[in-house]
Amino acid sequence: MIVLASKSASRRAMLEAAGVAFEVRAANVDERALEAALKDAAPDEVALELAKAKALAVAENERPVLGSDSLVVVDGQRFDKPADREEAANHLRAFSGHTMQLHSAAAIARDGKIIWQHAARADLTVRNLSDRFIEGYLDAEWPDVRYCVGVFRIEALGPQLFTKIEGDQFTVLGMPLLPVLGALRDFGELPE
Secondary structure, three states, rough: OOEEOOHHHHHHHHHHHOOOOOOOOOOOOOOHHHHHOOOOOHHHHHHHHHHHHHHHHOOOOOEEEEEEEEEEEEEOEEEOOOOOOHHHHHHHHHHHHOOOEEEEEEEEHHHHHHHHEEEEEEEEEEEOHHHHHHHHHHHOEEEHHHOOOOOOOOOOOOHHHHHEEOHHHHHHOOHHHHHHHHHHHHHOOOOO
């Protein structure tokens, strides 16, 4: 059984659906401080460093600890999870008509050391969103999307935001699951 260093419902659902036995122990990481320290780093590096920090923040001697994180970049600007509904609406306005780069990363730690890491990217083309659509969308999806970078849940009404998605569905959901499963097999946590 592994430890998942995340409270993310979608990451839990992915692991459950894939038959991975895990225990949740949320990592206590100051993500904004780490992002600030990495201000000049590429987005995939930032996502990876956040995933590694989460994996290392959960103390475990024997079992692998899986940390994961995602971040969104639109026109060179990084976007975090919205603090409130007004900020969510502003994010959606900024995304409207642009391509969102979604960077998802995962890292596995054991005995206080990172033993595996992987980052992936998906490109999501956001259609032109009217203020009327944004308000109706947030009426239906708030507060659930408050906890989602990119202000969407692809497993809910999120697909209505996009005209095109390039990248695998697990990366879009917030974790590069197929490489994670491969690593867990390599470490003997899943059958070959």
